[in-house]
Amino acid sequence: xxxxxxxxxxxxxxxxxxxxxxxxxxxxxxxxxxxxxxxxxxxxxxxxxxxxxxxxxxxxxxxxxxxxxxxxxxxxxxxxxxxxxxxxxxxxxxxxxxxxxxxxxxxxxxxxxxxxxxxxxxxxxxxxxxxxxxxxxxxxxxxxxxxxxxxxxxxxxxxxxxxxxxxxxxxxxxxxxxxxxxxxxxxxxxxxxxxxxxxxxxxxxxxxxxxxxxxxxxxxxxxxxxxxxxxxxxxxxxxxxxxxxxxxxxxxxxxxxxxxxxxxxxxxxxxxxxxxxxxxxxxxxxxxxxxxxxxxxxxxxxxxxxxxxxxxxxxxxxxxxxxxxxxxxxxxxxxxxxxxxxxxxxxxxxxxxxxxxxxxxxxxxxxxxxxxxxxxxxxxxxxxxxxxxxxxxxxxxxxxxxxxxxxxxxxxxxxxxxxxxxxxxxx
Numbered sequence: 001x002x003x004x005x006x007x008x009x010x011x012x013x014x015x016x017x018x019x020x021x022x023x024x025x026x027x028x029x030x031x032x033x034x035x036x037x038x039x040x041x042x043x044x045x046x047x048x049x050x051x052x053x054x055x056x057x058x059x060x061x062x063x064x065x066x067x068x069x070x071x072x073x074x075x076x077x078x079x080x081x082x083x084x085x086x087x088x089x090x091x092x093x094x095x096x097x098x099x100x101x102x103x104x105x106x107x108x109x110x111x112x113x114x115x116x117x118x119x120x121x122x123x124x125x126x127x128x129x130x131x132x133x134x135x136x137x138x139x140x141x142x143x144x145x146x147x148x149x150x151x152x153x154x155x156x157x158x159x160x161x162x163x164x165x166x167x168x169x170x171x172x173x174x175x176x177x178x179x180x181x182x183x184x185x186x187x188x189x190x191x192x193x194x195x196x197x198x199x200x201x202x203x204x205x206x207x208x209x210x211x212x213x214x215x216x217x218x219x220x221x222x223x224x225x226x227x228x229x230x231x232x233x234x235x236x237x238x239x240x241x242x243x244x245x246x247x248x249x250x251x252x253x254x255x256x257x258x259x260x261x262x263x264x265x266x267x268x269x270x271x272x273x274x275x276x277x278x279x280x281x282x283x284x285x286x287x288x289x290x291x292x293x294x295x296x297x298x299x300x301x302x303x304x305x306x307x308x309x310x311x312x313x314x315x316x317x318x319x320x321x322x323x324x325x326x327x328x329x330x331x332x333x334x335x336x337x338x339x340x341x342x343x344x345x346x347x348x349x350x351x352x353x354x355x356x357x358x359x360x361x362x363x364x365x366x367x368x369x370x371x372x373x374x375x376x377x378x379x380x381x382x383x384x385x386x387x388x389x390x391x392x393x394x395x396x397x398x399x400x401x402x403x404x405x406x407x408x409x410x411x412x413x414x415x416x417x418x419x420x421x422x423x424x425x426x427x
Contacts, residue, residue: 034287036342046252049064049284071280096214097133099244113171116128130170167189183198237280240276240277245261250280258271289421290421290424297324317403322419323345324417329404331403333399335397342391343392345421347377347385347417361380365405366379369401372392
């Protein structure tokens, strides 16, 4: 059992001097409803749990939280914002056991090796107990899926060289090692007290710890004093830099956003320009929305004939930054969370940039998505992308994407699944 320690309380605020002010004016947004349907609108304001938008007829409408599942702003991010086009990306993302994420970089250890130090480029440095860490990546947007902890093997460390190490990861005592903040220790999973191997932090691309997800049971102690975790937060905010935080007292306008959050048991206040917000998920009433890329997926290897024809790593399905990539013929199965109701997203024909029109006409394929009922999308050069909305049956545990070659065979038949969300809860 890794010991728990306290996290220093820090108010995280992006001040006007830290980032340029966002452009004023109605903010274009997409409102995703609990039934998976979407409405384009302009934001008038979000506060006190009420969302006010201007519809297509410029009428002001107030929506209650039970009428909204996800709010997606469409303002172009300020170039100076981390994660914006033309700006350097934050060097990594810290994943917590409670599902939250914080962009930034590993900057050493704290509390005698019981906690790690993580620095956000604008929010500052925090110390997080290792038992509350699910893992981290050393480079924001690192291609490929996050490594999964393997049963019986413990923690997983992937090096920048691509090597994969398994065992029990811990941090050395500050006082007992030279430059210990730059070193991780990895011991055999079946013998945590055995001989450990030092791993330079600079050589680590990603880490996944075998810590179980955090669970909260507000009814477990009815006499306990109310606190931030006594009930689910009504919203979860994802920032463009990769941070993902549970939010209370959320205010979002044309120029600014602010909310109360909590990391590892300590409160903080977030204030950012509105264009730093990538997505708001409303979680009141037992609803939620999960990124498809966060869910476990399986892609069987292509048939031997297809692998021989196209070469290794071409045909089939694989995870890529921001989604999944299917090269026909391909099959992708994604595990659904309990209570899944709808899956929404878009499919995009992944044509090479600058491809001549006469060659692009060879592309053409059919994407089938299992559901109740199943959905079929036909994509070609004339219609290279399409949104999808798939209803999920109550007993479904997996959603299957199948990409079939078109009439010209599997030539240029490559599709990306992007911006896909799985809605859960009542609708």
